[in-house]
Amino acid sequence: MTLAESWDQYAVGSKPRRATNTKGETSWLNWTQYPDHGPDESVLGPVAGRAVLELGSGSGNNLAHLVMLGAAGVGVDVAPAREGRAREQWGHLSGLEFRTAEATAFLRVTSRSFDVVLSIFGAVWFVDPLTLLPLIRSRMTTGGILAFSHLPPGSQAPRPGKAGMRHDHTPEEWSRMLENHGFGNVSATVLPPPEGQSAGTMLVTSVAV
Numbered sequence: 001m002t003l004a005e006s007w008d009q010y011a012v013g014s015k016p017r018r019a020t021n022t023k024g025e026t027s028w029l030n031w032t033q034y035p036d037h038g039p040d041e042s043v044l045g046p047v048a049g050r051a052v053l054e055l056g057s058g059s060g061n062n063l064a065h066l067v068m069l070g071a072a073g074v075g076v077d078v079a080p081a082r083e084g085r086a087r088e089q090w091g092h093l094s095g096l097e098f099r100t101a102e103a104t105a106f107l108r109v110t111s112r113s114f115d116v117v118l119s120i121f122g123a124v125w126f127v128d129p130l131t132l133l134p135l136i137r138s139r140m141t142t143g144g145i146l147a148f149s150h151l152p153p154g155s156q157a158p159r160p161g162k163a164g165m166r167h168d169h170t171p172e173e174w175s176r177m178l179e180n181h182g183f184g185n186v187s188a189t190v191l192p193p194p195e196g197q198s199a200g201t202m203l204v205t206s207v208a209v
């Protein structure tokens with residue numbers, strides 16, 4: 001089975017996001033595996049007028065939210081089914097594109113540059129950072145923000161990714177790798193889970209220097 005086929009199979013089993021969150025909003029950004037939990041898009045700074053790339057954009061909900069705030073968004077996902085679903089729901093938004101592509105393949109061929117790159121339990125978790133980080137940096141503007149989330153190493157919670165090998169790293173490991181690949185101002189922390197849950201969320205932000 002190819003990587004795209006495996007992730008397509010995973011997509012079939014993933015539930016669509018609720019139509020509204022607890023605040024009654026129809027679009028929002030969620031960094032964690034829990035609904036209505038953790039910080040919002042402010043982690044990225046102001047996004048209006050920014051070129052934003054999401055790696056492993058899934059059904060596109062998080063990216064669509066940023067586009068509604070004025071960003072120009074490109075969502076890249078290796079699973080063809082994801083592009084179809086994302087377009088169905090968000091295809092009416094101008095300034096939002098979805099592409100079926102493997103993240104490193106996309107970054108190798110695109111000539112575009114991005115002010116913000118994000119990945120929420122997405123490709124940054126599933127591609128060797130020593131390959132991916134230099135490619136991301138090469139397509140980012142200096143001063144741009146790279147932010148991503150994934151489960152912390154050692155977490156016992158059910159994990160996605162039978163389709164791909166996960167690259168779980170500690171905050172110290174992320175800091176070192178990012179600093180070695182053209183990023184600074186790294187913040188890598190494990191967000192505590194909501195009450196009654198055991199697994200936190202690794203949230204990493206950094207600035208392209």
Ligand SMILES: C[S@@+](CC[C@H](N)C(=O)[O-])C[C@H]1O[C@@H](n2cnc3c(N)ncnc32)[C@H](O)[C@@H]1O
Nearest residue numbers: 007056058077078079102103120122123126160
């Ligand atoms: C666990 S899902 C998360 C999806 C979405 N970010 C979310 O929060 O709902 C991981 C996503 O990353 C995509 N993905 C995994 N490896 C990838 C790669 N190397 N390149 C592009 N997309 C990838 C999968 O197809 C899947 O849609």
